[in-house]
Amino acid sequence: MTAREEGRTPGASSSHISVVKLSHSWFILCTSRELGSKPLARTLQGTPLVLFRGEGGKPGALVDRCPHRNVPLSLGRVQGGLLECGYHGWRFDQGGQCRLIPGLVGESEAKSRCATSYPAREQDGFVWVYSTPGVEPTTEPFRFPLLDAPDYATVRQVLRAPGSLHAVLENTLDVPHTAFLHGGLFRTAEKRNEIDVVVRRGADRVEAEYVGEPAPKGLVGRLLAPGGGVVQHFDRFLMPSIAQVEYRIGEKSHILVNSAMTPVGDFETLVYAVVTVKLPVPRFMLKAAMPFVLPVALHIFGQDARILAKQTDSIRRFGTESYASTEIDVLGPSILRLMRAQERERTAPPPDTVHETRVRMRT
Amino acid sequence: MTAREEGRTPGASSSHISVVKLSHSWFILCTSRELGSKPLARTLQGTPLVLFRGEGGKPGALVDRCPHRNVPLSLGRVQGGLLECGYHGWRFDQGGQCRLIPGLVGESEAKSRCATSYPAREQDGFVWVYSTPGVEPTTEPFRFPLLDAPDYATVRQVLRAPGSLHAVLENTLDVPHTAFLHGGLFRTAEKRNEIDVVVRRGADRVEAEYVGEPAPKGLVGRLLAPGGGVVQHFDRFLMPSIAQVEYRIGEKSHILVNSAMTPVGDFETLVYAVVTVKLPVPRFMLKAAMPFVLPVALHIFGQDARILAKQTDSIRRFGTESYASTEIDVLGPSILRLMRAQERERTAPPPDTVHETRVRMRT
Amino acid sequence: MTAREEGRTPGASSSHISVVKLSHSWFILCTSRELGSKPLARTLQGTPLVLFRGEGGKPGALVDRCPHRNVPLSLGRVQGGLLECGYHGWRFDQGGQCRLIPGLVGESEAKSRCATSYPAREQDGFVWVYSTPGVEPTTEPFRFPLLDAPDYATVRQVLRAPGSLHAVLENTLDVPHTAFLHGGLFRTAEKRNEIDVVVRRGADRVEAEYVGEPAPKGLVGRLLAPGGGVVQHFDRFLMPSIAQVEYRIGEKSHILVNSAMTPVGDFETLVYAVVTVKLPVPRFMLKAAMPFVLPVALHIFGQDARILAKQTDSIRRFGTESYASTEIDVLGPSILRLMRAQERERTAPPPDTVHETRVRMRT
Structure with a gap:
């Protein structure tokens, strides 16, 4: 993640000794039920994210601004498993790849047009997001014990x-x-x-x-x-x-x-x-x-x-x-x-x- | 303009690549109708300005604080073509010159007592202000075309x-x-x-x-x-x-x-x-x-x-x-x-x- | 006083030439009547303070945060002449000394557990606080003249x-x-x-x-x-x-x-x-x-x-x-x-x- 992708939280500074930023960690961003057919705006460690259900209903998590003109992607809608920006209609998949630019005659996909994407998983009725974007997670989300145990x-x-x-x-x-x-x-x-x-x-x-x-x-x-x-x-x-x-x-x-x-x-x-x-x-x-x-x-x-x-x-x-x-x-x-x-x-x-x-x- | 005359706009910083400050440019500050007998507070590129009609009804534009004690001049009133501060009654002309200090026995005019003044023009029903103070403008305000053309x-x-x-x-x-x-x-x-x-x-x-x-x-x-x-x-x-x-x-x-x-x-x-x-x-x-x-x-x-x-x-x-x-x-x-x-x-x-x-x- | 004890006042900066911080000075923090059996939150030159009546009813003034976990002491209560924090129940005297830590088996008093304390005086119906903590004042608070003079x-x-x-x-x-x-x-x-x-x-x-x-x-x-x-x-x-x-x-x-x-x-x-x-x-x-x-x-x-x-x-x-x-x-x-x-x-x-x-x- 580049510095410009991180949102700023007013108030914290280097003098805040108990404030940490944890990379390479899984956190719950919402319950499974909260993530329906509309995109959902969430914030993780100060970074605005947008969650949506992409192809096959699998959750995706992108930085919540369109790389084109800074508009929050969470204002848009999900169209055919792609997240569509509400300003010019650019569409993104769960990996952040730009798949459609209305009006453009040439190729839509390009590295510079990608939205920053975070690994996401659905597990135990929660949507989890990995706090480092663009990498393969080296760990799995926490498993709540005894969820299906008899007598519990x-x-x-x-x-x-x-x-x-x-x-x-x-x-x-x-x-x-x-x-x-x-x-x-x-x-x-x-x-x-x-x-x-x-x-x-x-x-x-x-x-x-x-x-x-x-x-x-x-x-x-x-x-x-x-x-x-x-x-x-x-x-x-x-x-x-x-x-x-x-x-x-x-x-x-x-x-x-x-x-x-x-x-x-x-x-x-x-x-x-x-x-x-x-x-x-x-x-x-x-x-x-x-x-x-x-x-x-x-x-x-x-x-x-x-x-x-x-x-x-x-x-x-x-x-x-x-x-x-x-x-x-x-x-x-x-x-x-x-x-x-x-x-x-x-x-x-x-x-x-x-x-x-x-x-x-x-x- | 010295740095201390510029108001600060919270939020912008050097990392805001699309934010510019344009000097030596004409901008509309109000319509002719909005500027009557009372002073009018306006802001241009973060700098608080006060507009008023001075001698002959011509518009003047000063930085909106009295050089004496920082009080906004727009709180005052216009008296005989001069803008009067509401705190101690200092009076200024369109050029920013201090012309009266109540209570003072000696001379009122002095360079240190001047308010910063911006070139102002009335044209096409608008009051225009030049974004660099204290200079002779090198350009003219934009002329709206066809304003008086027949059939338009x-x-x-x-x-x-x-x-x-x-x-x-x-x-x-x-x-x-x-x-x-x-x-x-x-x-x-x-x-x-x-x-x-x-x-x-x-x-x-x-x-x-x-x-x-x-x-x-x-x-x-x-x-x-x-x-x-x-x-x-x-x-x-x-x-x-x-x-x-x-x-x-x-x-x-x-x-x-x-x-x-x-x-x-x-x-x-x-x-x-x-x-x-x-x-x-x-x-x-x-x-x-x-x-x-x-x-x-x-x-x-x-x-x-x-x-x-x-x-x-x-x-x-x-x-x-x-x-x-x-x-x-x-x-x-x-x-x-x-x-x-x-x-x-x-x-x-x-x-x-x-x-x-x-x-x-x-x- | 260390820098970390000073609260921050947003807005002032080194460019504010008329803003001063006066040390070694007495200021009125409240009237005698305002300081009863409950602690009272006050601010002096941007520093949050808590006032309370300690042993013998004498006023005490501490920086308004518990040295343990940052919670404002003014949220607590006065118990037996000691100011008690509302989170874990630590108790402090007027000198800032920690006198009780509930649950702790060993000794409660320790230098690192002291709250920063300011000299306080009650005089002429006002509670005065000295603006430098942890020192013996070299001056006395201002005495209002003629308070008890006949015919006044x-x-x-x-x-x-x-x-x-x-x-x-x-x-x-x-x-x-x-x-x-x-x-x-x-x-x-x-x-x-x-x-x-x-x-x-x-x-x-x-x-x-x-x-x-x-x-x-x-x-x-x-x-x-x-x-x-x-x-x-x-x-x-x-x-x-x-x-x-x-x-x-x-x-x-x-x-x-x-x-x-x-x-x-x-x-x-x-x-x-x-x-x-x-x-x-x-x-x-x-x-x-x-x-x-x-x-x-x-x-x-x-x-x-x-x-x-x-x-x-x-x-x-x-x-x-x-x-x-x-x-x-x-x-x-x-x-x-x-x-x-x-x-x-x-x-x-x-x-x-x-x-x-x-x-x-x-x-």
């Missing part, structure tokens, strides 16, 4: 978070703020236990395991773990942008929240959340519980979104960022280190050796 | 186009987009004929002649060319900012659309359109037809303005411009070359040698 | 002026514009007398004395100076930001208007006006007159605010400033010189030698 149910939700990719990832995987910001809903600030956190840092991931977390009490506890049992809790970041929260309670309860984050701009992130659960309750009870669980989840997300917006406002206003981490910020700094490393090297990660450390935290 | 009727219209001077000029003189963007109104995309276009490039102009264009059919054809006849169609750009579209149909029909463009800012252009026609129909029929013709013309302009706005948004968003021209973009690249040449050299054009080329186009 | 009455008013500190100070102390902008209310433009103005320039102040100003006529004159008498009129600027207008009429009338200006941003100023008067009329008559005097004062301020807003718009639009002063601009240029000198040297002013000049002005 899945719920999807798309959320818009007003923060940088890093800020939203850290917030999603951060335990200390839950007792405080969401106090009362989760852990309470008063009664605190000390527990151990095992942190494992790999070449493309970092994981925190919370050891000795007490099982939920009361009705919820009896529902999730009727025979009692040990709680296993993992928070994981998987490059480039997956936040994974996993709970196992006893043998029969398994909750897996995968959030695939899409950096729209420097300070705007889309969260494609896929919640997959196995619980020792009949499926009809799960369905009956959803009307109660979803509003609580959205309330919590709303509190986080409000703080993220204020954090972003503050970073924009100062023009710089300030970070003073302690040992209980177990994942945030590691996430940033992984992203920065990829931004610098743009090569495959080294063989996976895992470094394990242990932290005590009051929860 | 004239209609004027002022339009605001949300694009750069170059983008609006090219759009006005561009044939290929008409079949597509205005499809149905003009040429149709289906039935296309190949015709020849002769392009003539001179030192201060470029012209495209469409050879062998078919005569209009049906009622319109019979009205415009009752005895049949050849269609002559010219599109011309005249430096610095005139777009001229000329049709002759047979001996008796002559349509001349002159659009004098004023670059308000880098991406905002005012179009002073003067349409002059001779038609083989009685004048009362022309008048009767106007209520039908004007809405169609404004509808077409609306389609163009919408595309220009999107094009401008896109250029601003990317911070750069992309152009891939083909041989049927017969005028746009030449217009830019002429404007850029004047921007660089700021001297008179070389003697007029005309280069002629020939292009085939499907219309 | 005091009125306070807070006003927001859309101009730079310098522009608002000059406007407040400028005589020539009153006859013009406020014409009719003050001096009239028609009948003008020539009077002498004695200007005294010191190391930290500049004063203009108007000699031979005629006493007010009619009812107002008989009220203010029943036995006749000389008018004494002084306009003073006291570093860093006090505008003082003083009238003595005869022996018995004394009017003192102190305006303590706070530079919120480069082009936004808060005016804390304290009007102290002694008049030869009973106190109940003073109170009865207030409903008539206040609207007139606010009307005059409104005229000034409108001009200041236009002046600021113009400066922003041009990106530069233009000043052409004459001898009757007796204070403005001196005020700028004093502020610039402090900005450059940041040391104590030299011993106070006063230079006196004399100007003739028509009023």
Whole structure:
């Protein structure tokens, strides 16, 4: 991608230490259902893109401006598997090749008339785009686990978070703020236990395991773990942008929240959340519980979104960022280190050796 | 003009290859009727100006800030042929000379107290301003042809186009987009004929002649060319900012659309359109037809303005411009070359040698 | 203060010759009454600050972002004399020291976790903040004179002026514009007398004395100076930001208007006006007159605010400033010189030698 193909996001600068641009990475740009017969305007890391269904209904992703006269291609329409610009009617295929120029007597195809094209894939009900144009991807998009596993149910939700990719990832995987910001809903600030956190840092991931977390009490506890049992809790970041929260309670309860984050701009992130659960309750009870669980989840997300917006406002206003981490910020700094490393090297990660450390935290 | 006298237009930068600043050029700043007894704020190429009628009713044009304390002079009033600032009451003549300072015991006139002044002329019902201040103009404003010719009727219209001077000029003189963007109104995309276009490039102009264009059919054809006849169609750009579209149909029909463009800012252009026609129909029929013709013309302009706005948004968003021209973009690249040449050299054009080329186009 | 602690004010640049940043200076940030049990967000010279009442109710002032994750501290709450961040619950004292980190097993206090702290004082019913953080102030806040003097009455008013500190100070102390902008209310433009103005320039102040100003006529004159008498009129600027207008009429009338200006941003100023008067009329008559005097004062301020807003718009639009002063601009240029000198040297002013000049002005 040349510099002139990248859109500019006002506000970010070299002094924004938590803002990264990740190349050679797959991100979700929309759900399969959102991409119909009309072109769809989307933004990835500040670059305006247009998605459309080309030949055979396969998704295509081009930079959203016609190479002829700069008009957004998303204003046009799809004609016979080609994306047509609304100004002079130039038509492009999924590879960006110009295939028709109305009025031109000679040949339409020419390298200088190509639109910049990004690899695109449809998988798990989402349209994924590779963040480096004009290359053959060396990786595959993330596969959401257990989507079709028996005894598991899945719920999807798309959320818009007003923060940088890093800020939203850290917030999603951060335990200390839950007792405080969401106090009362989760852990309470008063009664605190000390527990151990095992942190494992790999070449493309970092994981925190919370050891000795007490099982939920009361009705919820009896529902999730009727025979009692040990709680296993993992928070994981998987490059480039997956936040994974996993709970196992006893043998029969398994909750897996995968959030695939899409950096729209420097300070705007889309969260494609896929919640997959196995619980020792009949499926009809799960369905009956959803009307109660979803509003609580959205309330919590709303509190986080409000703080993220204020954090972003503050970073924009100062023009710089300030970070003073302690040992209980177990994942945030590691996430940033992984992203920065990829931004610098743009090569495959080294063989996976895992470094394990242990932290005590009051929860 | 010193740099500090130029207003800044946010958005444009050196990477905007189609944005030019033309010095030593006449532009229309308002109609004669708009400039009454009150000062009038206008902007030319990003510079805020104030127009007023000074001694003898002659128009004056000053940079729109008082040299004393930066307050816009357009907030003040005209007193005895002098423009008076609304803060401390300093008064200026059309040449920018300070002629009165209330409260001051000594002499009011001083070089340091002058407002920057631009040459101004009233001609053809418009107030024209020369884009270089403090000099004697070496050229005269454009004269609209045939304004007082017998058998000709004239209609004027002022339009605001949300694009750069170059983008609006090219759009006005561009044939290929008409079949597509205005499809149905003009040429149709289906039935296309190949015709020849002769392009003539001179030192201060470029012209495209469409050879062998078919005569209009049906009622319109019979009205415009009752005895049949050849269609002559010219599109011309005249430096610095005139777009001229000329049709002759047979001996008796002559349509001349002159659009004098004023670059308000880098991406905002005012179009002073003067349409002059001779038609083989009685004048009362022309008048009767106007209520039908004007809405169609404004509808077409609306389609163009919408595309220009999107094009401008896109250029601003990317911070750069992309152009891939083909041989049927017969005028746009030449217009830019002429404007850029004047921007660089700021001297008179070389003697007029005309280069002629020939292009085939499907219309 | 490090550069990263300073908020950015869009619009100002090095080409803005009248914009200054004053260090080591006391400014009013709010009234005592405005600072209750909740933290209060304020801005000083572009830097976002949070004010709160810490231990013993004493005011504290910190940079308004948590050193942990950039969230504005003003979103939090005061708990036991400490300011608590709303994201993770970190708590800070007035000195900026971090005193509690929820969840952390080890020690909370650490230099890297400190919030930047500014000296704060409560005096005369206002909360003052020193514009250099982390130092011991070498001066005291300005003391409003005669606040508790017998026979004097005091009125306070807070006003927001859309101009730079310098522009608002000059406007407040400028005589020539009153006859013009406020014409009719003050001096009239028609009948003008020539009077002498004695200007005294010191190391930290500049004063203009108007000699031979005629006493007010009619009812107002008989009220203010029943036995006749000389008018004494002084306009003073006291570093860093006090505008003082003083009238003595005869022996018995004394009017003192102190305006303590706070530079919120480069082009936004808060005016804390304290009007102290002694008049030869009973106190109940003073109170009865207030409903008539206040609207007139606010009307005059409104005229000034409108001009200041236009002046600021113009400066922003041009990106530069233009000043052409004459001898009757007796204070403005001196005020700028004093502020610039402090900005450059940041040391104590030299011993106070006063230079006196004399100007003739028509009023």
